[in-house]
Amino acid sequence: xxxxxxxxxxxxxxxxxxxxxxxxxxxxxxxxxxxxxxxxxxxxxxxxxxxxxxxxxxxxxxxxxxxxxxxxxxxxxxxxxxxxxxxxxxxxxxxxxxxxxxxxxxxxxxxxxxxxxxxxxxxxxxxxxxxxxxxxxxxxxxxxxxxxxxxxxxxxxxxxxxxxxxxxxxxxxxxxxxxxxxxxxxxxxxxxxxxxxxxxxxxxxxxxxxxxxxxxxxxxxxxxxxxxxxxxxxxxxxxxxxxxxxxxxxxxxxxxxxxxxxxxxxxxxxxxx
Amino acid sequence: xxxxxxxxxxxxxxxxxxxxxxxxxxxxxxxxxxxxxxxxxxxxxxxxxxxxxxxxxxxxxxxxxxxxxxxxxxxxxxxxxxxxxxxxxxxxxxxxxxxxxxxxxxxxxxxxxxxxxxxxxxxxxxxxxxxxxxxxxxxxxxxxxxxxxxxxxxxxxxxxxxxxxxxxxxxxxxxxxxxxxxxxxxxxxxxxxxxxxxxxxxxxxxxxxxxxxxxxxxxxxxxxxxxxxxxxxxxxxxxxxxxxxxxxxxxxxxxxxxxxxxxxxxxxxxxxxxxxxxxxxxxxxxxxxxxxxxxxxxx
Numbered sequence: 001x002x003x004x005x006x007x008x009x010x011x012x013x014x015x016x017x018x019x020x021x022x023x024x025x026x027x028x029x030x031x032x033x034x035x036x037x038x039x040x041x042x043x044x045x046x047x048x049x050x051x052x053x054x055x056x057x058x059x060x061x062x063x064x065x066x067x068x069x070x071x072x073x074x075x076x077x078x079x080x081x082x083x084x085x086x087x088x089x090x091x092x093x094x095x096x097x098x099x100x101x102x103x104x105x106x107x108x109x110x111x112x113x114x115x116x117x118x119x120x121x122x123x124x125x126x127x128x129x130x131x132x133x134x135x136x137x138x139x140x141x142x143x144x145x146x147x148x149x150x151x152x153x154x155x156x157x158x159x160x161x162x163x164x165x166x167x168x169x170x171x172x173x174x175x176x177x178x179x180x181x182x183x184x185x186x187x188x189x190x191x192x193x194x195x196x197x198x199x200x201x202x203x204x205x206x207x208x209x210x211x212x213x214x215x216x217x218x219x220x221x222x223x224x225x226x227x228x229x230x231x232x233x234x235x236x237x238x239x240x241x242x243x244x245x246x247x248x249x250x251x252x253x254x255x256x257x258x259x260x261x262x263x264x265x266x267x268x269x270x271x272x273x
Numbered sequence: 274x275x276x277x278x279x280x281x282x283x284x285x286x287x288x289x290x291x292x293x294x295x296x297x298x299x300x301x302x303x304x305x306x307x308x309x310x311x312x313x314x315x316x317x318x319x320x321x322x323x324x325x326x327x328x329x330x331x332x333x334x335x336x337x338x339x340x341x342x343x344x345x346x347x348x349x350x351x352x353x354x355x356x357x358x359x360x361x362x363x364x365x366x367x368x369x370x371x372x373x374x375x376x377x378x379x380x381x382x383x384x385x386x387x388x389x390x391x392x393x394x395x396x397x398x399x400x401x402x403x404x405x406x407x408x409x410x411x412x413x414x415x416x417x418x419x420x421x422x423x424x425x426x427x428x429x430x431x432x433x434x435x436x437x438x439x440x441x442x443x444x445x446x447x448x449x450x451x452x453x454x455x456x457x458x459x460x461x462x463x464x465x466x467x468x469x470x471x472x473x474x475x476x477x478x479x480x481x482x483x484x485x486x487x488x489x490x491x492x493x494x495x496x497x498x499x500x501x502x503x504x505x506x507x508x509x510x511x512x513x514x515x516x517x518x519x520x521x522x523x524x525x526x527x528x529x530x531x532x533x534x535x536x537x538x539x540x541x542x543x544x545x546x547x548x549x550x551x552x553x554x555x556x557x558x559x560x561x562x563x564x565x566x567x568x569x570x571x572x
Contacts, residue, residue: 018421018452026342027373035372042369043360044398105356108323109366109414112350113373115322115339272323 027114032123033130040097040131049093053135054142056085061146065153073150074159078143079170083236086174087202090135091181094128095194098185103192107272117268121186128182132175140167166238173235176252180228183256186263202229228255274299275320275422275455280329282315289315291477292329297455297470302448304468304485305457308562312477313457314352317426320455321350333422345374348422349415354407354430359400363390363410366399367417374418384413389439404431412440423447425456429463441467465489465554475562488557490548494529497522497545498536507539508532524549 040046060081065073098121101107114120151158162170181198188194209227213220223230224244228251234244275297282290290312297303307313318324320331322339330337333348341347357366367381385395388409399407408431415423423444429437444467448454458464464471471488473481481488495518498504504523508515513532515525522545525532529546536543 018447018450027375031372031375035369038372039358039369042365043358045360100358104358104360105353106358106361108352108356109370110373111323112321112338112352113345113370115341115344269325271318271325 027119029119029123029126032114032119033126036097036120036123036127037130039100040093040127046096049089049096050131052089053086054138056089057082057139057142060085061142061149065146065150070150070154070156073147073154073156074161075143075147076159076161078146078150079139079162079167082139082143082146083170083174086135086139087177090132090174090178091184091198092195093131094178094181095185095198096191097124097128098182099189099191099194102189102272105273111272118264121264121267125179125182128178129175132178133171136171136174163238169235169238169240173232176232176235176256180256183260183263186267187259189267205229225250226254228252274453275303275331275333275424276335277316277320277331278329280316280319280331281327282312282319282324283327288477290319290326293474293477293479294329295472295479295482297453297472299453300448300451301469302444302454302456302467303470303472304464305455305472305474306459306461306464306558307457307474308459311474311562313474314426316474317352317424317455317457321348321352321424323352343374343418345370345418345420346376347418347420348424349418349420350424351408351411351415351428352424352426354404354411357399357407357410360398362396362398363402363406363413364395366410367395367413370414370417376418380417384417387416387443388413405433405436408432409436412443421451422453423455425454427458427460428456429458429460437463461554461558471554473558473561475564480561481557485554489554493524493526493549494532495522495524495545495547495549496532496536496543498541498543500541503539503541504536504543507535507541511535 041050061078064078064081068077101110110120111117147158147160150156180201181194184194184197184201188197206227206229209219209223209230213223224247225231231244231247231251234240235248240248277296278294280290280293281288293312293316295303305313305316315324316331319326320333320338321344322337333341338344338348344350361369364381364385367384368378371378371381385392390406390409390413394402394406399410402410408428412425412428415425428440428444432440441463444454444456448469456464456468465485468485470484471482472479473488496504501517501521501523505515505517508523508525508527511527511531513525513527513535515523515527517523527535529548533543533546536546
């Protein structure tokens with residue numbers, strides 16, 4: 001028989017006298033961002049979601065090399081192939097960064113350690129932004145390696161047909177998609193709900209609006225100004241006129257900024273259960 | 274010291290917490306008691322800023338929880354041991370909290386040892402934890418920042434008897450060293466053993482509060498005399514309400530001192546003079562919350 005000794009261990013690690021101690025410094029935002037970044041990777045689901053960025057990039061590149069005709073192995077095609085899975089994965093990361101606090105109820109601890117909810121969400125926003133940009137840099141590296149590998153295999157000269165500006169616009173487009181996911185997370189605060197909403201927005205809404213635009217001239221004129229997804233298309237085309245930027249700003253205000261502001265205001269007042 | 278003043282929380286037409294005021298003093302364990310749905314958890318959640326109060330204030334050493342620059346370093350909170358990301362390991366949950374609070378890394382192992390979670394258990398994901406292990410992990414999170422106030426909602430839930438004894442000793446030692454503990458529970462025996470002060474809530478209202486000794490002390494005196502009729506007539510003339518028990522003792526609301534003086538003056542030899550037995554916490558609890566009980570068993 002073994003006996004569990006319970007008493008002695010309890011007091012050793014604690015100080016002899018407990019005094020009121022006022023924590024002097026506010027938790028710096030950089031620390032909250034670092035913690036939020038860690039929280040994106042430290043579960044199995046989170047880890048594989050992050051790993052899938054690299055895996056999807058490599059698979060897309062390999063598929064292009066394996067199946068596309070030799071003359072198609074250009075940097076642009078690699079970018080497009082890698083970009084497609086990114087537009088799905090990045091918004092999921094944005095959504096889950098926010099909703100897991102509610103769906104997994106870890107917000108109970110998070111918001112008692114940092115009662116200022118705006119700071120927590122601000123840190124999550126920055127963390128999501130960092131992940132989005134790093135993901136695009138990974139895509140850039142994989143795309144570059146793919147282009148070089150393609151040229152080695154085919155014996156043709158590598159084709160670098162994407163300018164820095166074009167790449168920057170693609171990065172912006174992908175990050176906007178991710179932040180849209182973040183916004184849905186803030187507004188809906190429920191993982192399945194936000195994910196379904198994202199797919200309704202990206203897969204169901206565009207064809208409906210397209211049909212409307214075909215039959216109603218007034219909407220066809222209006223669409224670039226009120227359809228956020230439509231306004232983002234030129235980003236991936238590499239050419240943004242000043243009118244395109246204005247359309248992006250107007251539709252982005254309607255679909256992204258206003259809902260985000262409303263969602264943040266609600267979170268600040270809501271109960272965390 | 275925790276000070277709750279005129280706290281009210283309404284949801285639409287339903288009042289969950291109704292004008293609740295109490296304090297939890299430094300160096301003491303304050304037990305927060307009430308039947309299910311009485312408003313205990315809501316009050317605690319308001320205290321730590323997770324739920325906004327409709328009216329009233331809740332402060333800790335004069336400050337609202339949400340004003341604290343780094344609350345984890347001052348106040349340890351455990352509201353729901355199951356409210357954790359199921360996919361994180363126990364150690365990872367503590368590490369996230371340790372980093373948020375800006376504590377040295379070694380602190381994680383210290384609290385794991387403190388709550389007796391082994392390395393193997395700490396490396397397991399929380400979805401595979403028993404309720405008792407979650408409770409230990411939650412307590413570890415609360416103790417991580419070496420706080421001087423602990424706010425715990427049903428901390429004994431799911432602990433085995435040894436675990437309950439361990440937690441009781443931990444909290445007792447913590448209060449004796451100057452910490453403030455506010456814990457809610459419906460496990461009356463636990464509260465009776467550990468608490469110095471009691472706050473009893475029913476239907477969102479405070480129905481009783483005070484030190485445990487005060488609340489459990491019964492009113493009245495039990496007295497016996499060889500010449501019972503002389504005692505009874507003396508008490509009647511003195512105007513002390515009394516009941517003669519079937520066993521021959523006399524029960525009165527007067528204090529032992531009053532009865533003793535009366536007997537001396539009337540030259541009656543007493544064979545027994547003592548305080549009436551204190552009612553148990555359970556009787557007190559059921560009596561105080563009688564009209565708020567679902568079962569209606571009390572009274």
